[in-house]
Amino acid sequence: MSFYKPSFRHPDSPTNQLGLTRKAYEGGISTLCAGCGHDSISAAIIQAVWGLNIEPHRVAKMSGIGCSSKSPNYFLNKAHGFNSVHGRMPSVTTGANVANRDLLYIGVSGDGDTASIGMGQFAHVIRRNLNMTYIVENNGCYGLTKGQDSATADEGSQSKKGKINPFEAIDLVALALELGATFVARSFSGDKQQLVPLLQAAMSHKGFALIDVVSPCVTFNNHPGSTKSYDYTREHVEAGAVVDFVPMAQEITLDQVKGSTQKVALHNGDSVELSKLSDNYDPTDRVKAIQTLHEHKSKERLLTGLIYLEPESDNFHDILNIPDTPLNQLDEKTLCPGSDALSQINLGLK
Amino acid sequence: MSPLNTPPALAPVINDFVVKFANVNGSGSASANSMFAKAIFRMGIPVSPRNIFPSNIQGAPTWYEVRVSEAGFLGRRGGQVELMVSVNPQSMAEDVNSVCPGGYFFYDNTYPLDFKLIRDDIHYIGLPLTQITNNTFTNPRQQQLFKNIIYVGSLAHLIGIEFSALESIVNDTFARKPKLIPPNIQALQLGFDEAKTAHPDPLPLQLQRRNKNDGKVLLEGNAACGLGAVYGGATVCAWYPITPSTSVAEGFEKYAKKFRVDAKTGNNNFAIIQAEDELSAIGMVIGANWNGARSFTATSGPGVSLMQEFLGLAYFAEVPAVLIDVQRTGPSTGMPTRTQQSDILISAYASHGDTKQVLLFPATPKECFELTAQAFDIAERLQTPVIMLTDLDLGMNEHICDELAWDDTHSYDRGKVLSADELESGARFGRYLDVDGDGIPYRTIAGTHPEKGAFFTRGTSRDEYAAYTEKGEAYQRNMERLSVKWATAPKYLPKPVLTERDTTQAIGVIHFGTSHEATREALETLATSGHAANDLRVLAFPFHDEINAFIEAHEQVFVVEQNRDAQFKSLLVNELEINPKSLISVLHYNGDPISARVIHDTIELHLAAPVSSAAQNRG
Numbered sequence: 001m002s003f004y005k006p007s008f009r010h011p012d013s014p015t016n017q018l019g020l021t022r023k024a025y026e027g028g029i030s031t032l033c034a035g036c037g038h039d040s041i042s043a044a045i046i047q048a049v050w051g052l053n054i055e056p057h058r059v060a061k062m063s064g065i066g067c068s069s070k071s072p073n074y075f076l077n078k079a080h081g082f083n084s085v086h087g088r089m090p091s092v093t094t095g096a097n098v099a100n101r102d103l104l105y106i107g108v109s110g111d112g113d114t115a116s117i118g119m120g121q122f123a124h125v126i127r128r129n130l131n132m133t134y135i136v137e138n139n140g141c142y143g144l145t146k147g148q149d150s151a152t153a154d155e156g157s158q159s160k161k162g163k164i165n166p167f168e169a170i171d172l173v174a175l176a177l178e179l180g181a182t183f184v185a186r187s188f189s190g191d192k193q194q195l196v197p198l199l200q201a202a203m204s205h206k207g208f209a210l211i212d213v214v215s216p217c218v219t220f221n222n223h224p225g226s227t228k229s230y231d232y233t234r235e236h237v238e239a240g241a242v243v244d245f246v247p248m249a250q251e252i253t254l255d256q257v258k259g260s261t262q263k264v265a266l267h268n269g270d271s272v273e274l275s276k277l278s279d280n281y282d283p284t285d286r287v288k289a290i291q292t293l294h295e296h297k298s299k300e301r302l303l304t305g306l307i308y309l310e311p312e313s314d315n316f317h318d319i320l321n322i323p324d325t326p327l328n329q330l331d332e333k334t335l336c337p338g339s340d341a342l343s344q345i346n347l348g349l350k
Numbered sequence: 351m352s353p354l355n356t357p358p359a360l361a362p363v364i365n366d367f368v369v370k371f372a373n374v375n376g377s378g379s380a381s382a383n384s385m386f387a388k389a390i391f392r393m394g395i396p397v398s399p400r401n402i403f404p405s406n407i408q409g410a411p412t413w414y415e416v417r418v419s420e421a422g423f424l425g426r427r428g429g430q431v432e433l434m435v436s437v438n439p440q441s442m443a444e445d446v447n448s449v450c451p452g453g454y455f456f457y458d459n460t461y462p463l464d465f466k467l468i469r470d471d472i473h474y475i476g477l478p479l480t481q482i483t484n485n486t487f488t489n490p491r492q493q494q495l496f497k498n499i500i501y502v503g504s505l506a507h508l509i510g511i512e513f514s515a516l517e518s519i520v521n522d523t524f525a526r527k528p529k530l531i532p533p534n535i536q537a538l539q540l541g542f543d544e545a546k547t548a549h550p551d552p553l554p555l556q557l558q559r560r561n562k563n564d565g566k567v568l569l570e571g572n573a574a575c576g577l578g579a580v581y582g583g584a585t586v587c588a589w590y591p592i593t594p595s596t597s598v599a600e601g602f603e604k605y606a607k608k609f610r611v612d613a614k615t616g617n618n619n620f621a622i623i624q625a626e627d628e629l630s631a632i633g634m635v636i637g638a639n640w641n642g643a644r645s646f647t648a649t650s651g652p653g654v655s656l657m658q659e660f661l662g663l664a665y666f667a668e669v670p671a672v673l674i675d676v677q678r679t680g681p682s683t684g685m686p687t688r689t690q691q692s693d694i695l696i697s698a699y700a701s702h703g704d705t706k707q708v709l710l711f712p713a714t715p716k717e718c719f720e721l722t723a724q725a726f727d728i729a730e731r732l733q734t735p736v737i738m739l740t741d742l743d744l745g746m747n748e749h750i751c752d753e754l755a756w757d758d759t760h761s762y763d764r765g766k767v768l769s770a771d772e773l774e775s776g777a778r779f780g781r782y783l784d785v786d787g788d789g790i791p792y793r794t795i796a797g798t799h800p801e802k803g804a805f806f807t808r809g810t811s812r813d814e815y816a817a818y819t820e821k822g823e824a825y826q827r828n829m830e831r832l833s834v835k836w837a838t839a840p841k842y843l844p845k846p847v848l849t850e851r852d853t854t855q856a857i858g859v860i861h862f863g864t865s866h867e868a869t870r871e872a873l874e875t876l877a878t879s880g881h882a883a884n885d886l887r888v889l890a891f892p893f894h895d896e897i898n899a900f901i902e903a904h905e906q907v908f909v910v911e912q913n914r915d916a917q918f919k920s921l922l923v924n925e926l927e928i929n930p931k932s933l934i935s936v937l938h939y940n941g942d943p944i945s946a947r948v949i950h951d952t953i954e955l956h957l958a959a960p961v962s963s964a965a966q967n968r969g
Contacts, residue, residue, distance in 0.1 A: 057800045060641070073806060073818075080796035082640060083808040084633070085659050091588075091630040095637025095645060096796070098586055098621045103797050121633070124626040323617035327585040328642035328795065330619055332762050335583040337609040339756040345577070346753040349567035350392070 017053040025050045027075040037189030037215030037230075038068055038137045042075040044192050045106065045135075048199035049076065052247070059104045060096055064089040064118060067144055067217075068110030068137035087118025090125035093132055094316070100326040101317050104203055105132035112142050115151035115170045122172075126179040126208050131315040133202040133209045136172055137189070139217035140228035147220030158225025171297070173307060176210045177290050182310040183209035184289070185243075186303060188233050189216065197245035197272070198306060204245070206267035207315040214302065238301045244273040264309050272306060283309050357471050358452040360432060362554040365395050365420035367432040369509075369555075372445045373498070374438045376408030378491075381523070382498030383414040386505065387748065389515040390418060391568045394560040398424040398867070400747045400943060405593070405686040411441035422562065424750060425868030428945030432555050433509070435501055437479065442467055454553060456501065456508075477504055477544055486540060487533070496537040503541025508549065510557040513542065567715075567753050571744035572648075574715035574754070575674050576601020578722025579646055580609060580620075583762050584672070586645035588623040588634035590653065593686050594742040595676035598648035599624075628653035632660040632673065639670040640807060642767070642795035644726045646672035651680045651693050654700065654737075661735055662701025663809045665832075668782075668791065670729035670765070673737045674722065676745040679941045688941025689742035691863055692913035697737045698891055698921055704829065706836055708843070709891035710738040713866035716751040718744065721844070721889075730765035731842050732835060733793060741912070743943040744864045766792040773802040781805040781816040782828060789834030836892055843890035846897055849873075850884050857883035858904030859953070860897070860933075862918060865910045865944050872949035881957055883908075891921065898926050901933070908953055910936040912944050 013021040025046045030039050049059060056078035063069035065086035072081045084092040093107050114122045114136050125134070140153040149157075152172065153165045176184045183205040187195040195213065202209035214233050216222045222229045227236075248269035264283060265271045282288055289308040296303040323330075369386075373379035380401075387399035398417045404410035417427055430450035436442055436457045443466070449455050451471040457463060459476025468474075479500050483493040506513050516538050524530040575598045579587065587606075589599040603622050610619040625631040631647045638645035649657070654675050664671045677693045679685035700707050710725060712718045721738055729736040766786075773779060773794065779802055782791050794803035805816035811825040812818055819825070851873065852858075861869045866887055873883050886900045901907050901922075911918045916935040923930045936952045938944040 055800060057804060058797050060796045062637075078801065078804050080794075080804050081806040081808075082637070083806065083810070084636075085663055085809060088629060088633045088660065091625065091633025092637035092640070094623065094630075095586060095588060095634035095639070095643075096641040097637070098623065098634070099638040099641035099643030099645070100795075100797065120626055121630055124630065320621045320623075321616070321618050322621050323612060323615060323619060326643075327619070327621060327638075330585060332583060334619055335585065335610070336581055336756075336762075337605075339758050341609060342581075342754050342756045346567050349569050350563075 016050050018055060020050065022046055022050050024078070025056055025076055027077050028073045030071075030074045032067060032070065032074075033219045035218040036067070037139065037213070037217070038071045039074065040189040040192065041135065041137055041195070041213055041215055042071050044195040044199055046075045047192075047196050048203060049104070051196070052200055052203055054104055054203075058102070059106060060093075062089050062093040062096065062105060062107045064109050064113040066110040066113045066142070068108055068215075069113060071137065072106075072108050087113050087116070088121055089113070089118065090121035090130070090134075094125060094128065094130055097130055097132060098316070098320070098322065099328045101131070101322065102326050106203070107132055107134045109134065109136050111136060111138045111140060111150040111152040111172075115172060123175075123179055126176055126181045126210070128316045129180075129182055129207045129313060129319070131206055131208070131317060133199065133211070136210070136212045137215040138172070138212055138228070139215050139221050140226065141217050141221040143217050143220055147217070154227040157227040158223070160220050160223055162225070171293070172210065172212045174290065174293055177286060177293065177308055181210050181308070182207040182313045184308040185209070185211045185306045187211060187213045188237055188302075188304055189213050190230060190234065191237070191239075191304070194239060194243070194304060197243050200245035201243060201266065201270070201272045201306065204266045204268055204270045205309070207310070207313050233302060236300060236302045237304055238296060239304050243306045246271045246273055265311055267311060272309070283307065284311070286310075357473050360452040360554045362556070364556050364558050365418055365560065367418055367555045368427055369416045369418070369433040369435065369505075370431040370445075370448060371414040371416075372434065372436040372438045372441050373412050373414070374440070375404055375406060375410045375412040377498070378495040379412070379414070379437070379498045382502050383416075384748070385499075385516065385519050385523075386502050386511070387416050388519050388568060389511050390416070390557060391563055391750065392515040392518065393512055393557060394563045395420065395557060396422040396424060396562050396750060398749060400426065400743065402942070403687050411438050418557065420560070420562075423867065423871040423946065425866075425871050426943045426945040428947035433553070435505070437497065437501065446472070454555075456504070458497075475508070475549060477501070477541070477548060482540055482544060486536070492533070496533065499534055499537035500541035500544075503538035504545035506538065507542050507545040508553050509555050510552060512559065513538070563750065565753055566750050568748045568750055569715040570597065570746060570748050571712070571715045571718040571740050572597040572676060572746060573601040574718035575648065575722045575738070575740065575745070576603070577605045577754070578719040580605045581719070581756060582644065582723030582726040584644045584646050584726060585619065586621045586623070586634065586638040586643050587647070588625050588631045588638070588645065589647050590625050590628045590631045590649065592628075592650045592653050594678055594746045595648040595650050595653070595674065597746065598674050598676065628656040629660065632657040632671065635671045635673070636660055636664050636669050639729070644672075644730070646674065646726070648674040648676065650676050650678045651696075652683070654693055654696055658696075658701045661707060662703060662705050664735045665701065665705045665707060666703070666809055667807050668733040668793070669807070670733055671735040672722070672725045672729050673735060675737055675739050677739060677741040685941045687742070689864070689943055690912050690939060690941065691739070691741055691865070692917060692939070693739060694911075694913070694917035694921060697739060700735075700737070706892070708732065708734060708736045708839060710736060710844070711862040711889055712738065712740055712744065713863055713887065714751040715744070715749050716754060719754050724844070727763040728842050731763050731790070732839055733765060733790060734835070739863060741864050766790055768792050768794050768798070768803060770799045773799045779803050780814045782812065782831070783814045784831050784834065787834075788838040789831050789836070790838060791831075839892050840890070840894045843892070843894070845894050846889060846900075847887040848884065848896070848900070849887075851877050852882040852884045855884065855903050856905045857881065857953075857957070858900055858907040859883050859885040859910060860888060860900070860907060860922070861885060861910040862888040865912060865949070868944050868946045869910050869949055871946035872953065875946065875950050876953060881954065883953070891925075893922070893925055897922070898928075901926070901928060906934060906956070907932065908934045908936050908956070910944070910949055912938050914939045
């Protein structure tokens with residue numbers, strides 16, 4: 001939360017290849033609570049998009065309802081945003097995406113928005129491998145209605161009022177893996193070093209990319225009994241496959257220690273460099289990813305980083321066989337068969 | 351049946367009777383029955399076939415009622431039928447009773463008829479359909495299918511269908527599977543010959559060639575909607591299967607594949623998405639329209655229920671969307687395969703809060719085609735959802751209508767969308783500013799301009815520049831502007847159609863959608879008995895001023911609709927602020943299409959009442 005955003009920027013602020021400073025990627029003043037993890041994620045998104053040299057107006061910011069879904073207001077002011085209805089961001093994004101495949105689609109959702117009311121649409125947008133980055137700002141509670149447990153709250157964790165959650169949590173990462181997501185990652189809003197390259201890799205991935213970001217709710221779920229608090233997360237996080245996003249143009253200059261990393265090429269020529277979890281961890285092996293995730297869970301460790309990546313897969317546009325020219329730019333001549341064709345149809349109806 | 355009883359004879363009639371077929375659902379009778387109706391169409395005689403089918407896949411009784419009307423009355427006539435073709439033992443008792451005295455009951459006499467089914471006032475025509483097929487065809491599926499074709503061949507002899515008309519249909523139907531042509535012709539011939547041998551004299555119900563179908567086509571409303579969406583420039587169809595709307599999306603797919611596949615690349619210049627549910631379908635439609643692609647969905651009542659929240663968002667956030675609601679019998683699951691006009695109010699006021707949605711009411715397949723294409727212009731011009739209310743009767747039955755036509759000079763009306771150049775040269779962009787005083791603001795599409803035109807679309811209150819606000823006055827200004835837009839809307843909507851028969855303006859009838867044909871027939875009949883009435887067919891909501899003027903001009907006004915609660919009347923009363931007692935309802939809601947008889951009799955009974963309560967109340 002801040003009440004004022006200074007307009008001053010250092011004249012030597014770094015610019016990206018488009019000649020834009022990060023200021024060009026900023027959004028409105030946040031109305032979230034001071035210290036909210038969601039604001040850190042917004043900052044990471046700004047840095048990621050700036051670093052990818054994407055023009056801000058070529059991004060569509062999509063969201064549902066909830067604290068998380070307000071956050072697209074707070075980054076990329078020059079992008080169109082759509083704050084839709086509770087849990088239904090995926091369908092609106094699907095329609096928008098199919099209409100214009102040329103934009104970068106960033107969907108921001110929360111744990112209530114995704115794991116409860118929006119579970120159905122979440123499952124199906126994964127199934128369709130829609131080319132989008134789906135960020136869950138996961139704090140395990142409903143902030144806007146003052147702290148009720150969400151479906152991602154861990155069994156046995158406490159609400160602010162001390163109530164113990166008796167139900168099993170839905171693990172969105174495990175679910176996404178099971179449903180066939182082609183890019184699955186988890187991160188922590190307090191770990192920008194990890195989150196920014198993950199976001200960049202997700203945004204460069206041609207297909208559905210989930211990043212489940214543990215994002216503590218400082219007002220309602222940042223207390224000793226919570227398993228989504230800053231302290232708990234810091235103590236239990238295990239950075240699994242630590243990634244470095246490598247744009248194709250920079251590849252030669254990268255200095256990685258061989259033997260400890262694995263390179264996974266992305267569809268567009270970019271790549272991610274991974275510091276492996278262990279020697280036998282292969283982030284392109286879905287079965288292994290599921291197994292590793294469960295192993296960490298059983299030890300009450302929060303596995304973060306790039307958990308699974310399928311670099312080459314048909315995304316929704318490929319499956320629908322739609323043209324390179326966005327559907328929203330096709331002209332009337334292309335779309336309307338005209339009166340002669342209709343005369344032929346009439347003949348067939350006699 | 352007994353020589354002691356001679357059933358009454360029907361007066362000979364040409365081109366004016368009803369034939370009904372009783373079949374087993376899933377037995378392949380649909381194509382044979384359709385062939386029967388189409389042959390009559392090709393003989394130039396007005397014909398209207400209707401499916402009456404159960405909500406299951408196989409085994410239950412299904413009917414197909416074909417009305418032949420030289421006078422061109424294409425609505426349901428109602429009452430008993432002259433000829434019943436019964437090949438379903440399960441429904442025979444009911445089928446026997448549906449024949450009028452002197453009428454004909456055609457059945458498969460391979461098996462003896464139950465004596466309980468014998469009436470002494472109708473004629474029985476038995477032919478050994480099963481025996482013929484079993485003797486001729488070896489494949490069990492063929493035996494089942496050709497039994498249906500054989501009875502069509504028999505009818506060719508009995509009621510005078512031109513055999514050449516049937517042959518031409520077989521040739522057209524199987525043009526791509528020519529192997530199937532000879533056995534179908536053979537089956538027709540077998541039926542024809544058998545009937546001629548057993549019943550040399552044709553029935554008094556006869557067909558004679560006319561030329562009344564010149565310039566006409568035979569088409570289902572749903573297919574016409576799908577085609578209309580192709581012509582209207584829709585590129586995204588997101589839908590979820592539900593009877594009776596499924597064939598709208600299938601129609602769109604069929605014609606899109608025919609006309610919209612890029613010859614060079616093989617790419618589809620369209621996208622069809624079968625969504626996981628109706629909520630998702632309308633969400634996709636809203637997303638695509640928001641992003642500048644014309645998009646639509648098709649559903650029925652239960653789907654409209656599920657789409658309510660999103661429709662409210664689209665209304666308030668001012669996003670175009672096109673929804674084709676092929677109505678069926680409600681409430682709840684109701685009768686899924688029966689027709690009704692009962693989604694009027696839920697569509698007009700879809701979603702919570704003060705919402706109002708634009709409605710269109712087509713009456714013919716031609717109007718389904720035209721209004722669907724037009725709906726995209728209207729939705730983009732007004733930046734709001736447009737819901738087209740058709741129904742099962744129109745959607746899933748073939749109807750005769752004028753040939754479809756398209757004006758090649760017509761340009762799509764994309765409404766007030768600002769280009770990059772316009773943004774560059776224009777004043778400060780305000781997404782919800784009423785610049786032109788018509789309540790319709792300007793919009794921009796994502797990705798248009800690097801610096802100008804971006805705004806945040808939301809369902810929460812905002813000011814003229816799309817900034818979130820909870821200030822009461824800003825909210826109220828916005829809601830009032832939406833009312834101004836609503837008042838502008840009729841300018842872009844099709845006007846009601848007036849038919850004048852009564853110069854004294856004593857009786858007026860208001861109707862919409864598929865009640866059209868039955869109403870026309872009822873009013874023509876009433877006119878011959880001295881009760882001429884004017885009628886106004888409504889094509890759109892919000893209502894044009896002509897409707898109020900019509901109500902005020904007539905002494906008694908009837909409103910014809912196919913639901914229990916007079917929903918359309920409620921809409922008229924509510925929107926036009928008139929005395930509810932100034933309108934008299936003609937209601938029909940048993941799931942069958944409304945018949946001319948119901949309309950005629952209801953109006954006549956009212957007129958025969960000593961003092962019309964309506965007239966009294968108008969005082």
